[in-house]
Amino acid sequence: MSDKQIEYSVFCIENVAEQLGKTGSEVFNMLNESGLLHSYLIPSYEALHTQSKQYIVNEIVSVLKERNLVA
Numbered sequence: 589m590s591d592k593q594i595e596y597s598v599f600c601i602e603n604v605a606e607q608l609g610k611t612g613s614e615v616f617n618m619l620n621e622s623g624l625l626h627s628y629l630i631p632s633y634e635a636l637h638t639q640s641k642q643y644i645v646n647e648i649v650s651v652l653k654e655r656n657l658v659a
Contacts, residue, residue: 593633600629603645608658618657 589597598612605615619625628651636644652658 589630592637593630596633596637597625597629599641600644600648603641604648604652607645607649618652622655622657624651624655624657 601615601619602612605612608615610618616625619629629648632647636647639647649658
């Protein structure tokens with residue numbers, strides 16, 4: 589994983605946490621334990637890193653909802 593992918597992952601985790609009213613640790617654990625960190629978040633770097641913050645957060649929250657990980 590490149591430094592840019594790590595920065596992107598942290599950015600995503602912290603902003604999704606803020607959107608959901610959770611801590612960064614809670615969102616990291618949710619993504620990691622569900623496998624989404626390595627199967628979705630990191631692979632989505634190329635497609636999403638140029639999008640707006642709100643777009644990225646909405647996409648990740650949508651995936652979490654589809655997987656019934658958040659309400």
